[in-house]
Structures are given as structure tokens and as C-alpha cells.
Amino acid sequence: MGQNFRVASLDQPFLLPQDMREWLPKDHFAYFVLELVKRLDASGLLGAYRSDGRGAAAYHPIAM
Numbered sequence: 001m002g003q004n005f006r007v008a009s010l011d012q013p014f015l016l017p018q019d020m021r022e023w024l025p026k027d028h029f030a031y032f033v034l035e036l037v038k039r040l041d042a043s044g045l046l047g048a049y050r051s052d053g054r055g056a057a058a059y060h061p062i063a064m
Contacts (some may be wrong), residue, residue, distance in 0.1 A: 002051045004056075008063035010034065037062055 024030055046063040 003046060003051050004053055004058065005049075005060045006057040010059055 017025075040062070042062055049058060
């Protein structure tokens with residue numbers, strides 16, 4: 001059984017009508033950070049989370 005994470009989608013629109021990516025220029029540093037985080041090996045972080053399905057769902061470490 002896998003870890004019990006809350007769903008975090010970067011493609012989910014903000015709760016307002018605007019898409020948050022529209023607020024940033026295409027070459028903003030935030031896009032670099034997002035790409036860097038996608039490439040990180042998070043296996044060391046994932047091992048610290050429970051995988052038995054008990055307890056409340058956590059946010060995935062990469063979403064933080």
C-alpha cells in the first residue's frame with residue numbers, strides 16, 4: 001500500500017478565476033524552482049511517511 005497523501009496538482013486553477021501562472025512572466029524564477037523540484041529524488045523524504053493507510057492524509061513533500 002502506498003503513502004496516504006492529499007492530492008496536489010500544479011495544474012489546478014486557483015480558487016479565483018485567474019490561473020496563478022498568468023501572474024508571472026514566462027522567465028520567472030518560480031518556473032525554474034518548479035522544474036528543479038520535479039527532478040529531485042524525494043525517496044528519502046517519502047520513507048518517513050506512513051504507508052499503512054492510517055491517519056490523515058499528508059501533503060506530498062514535493063508540494064511543499
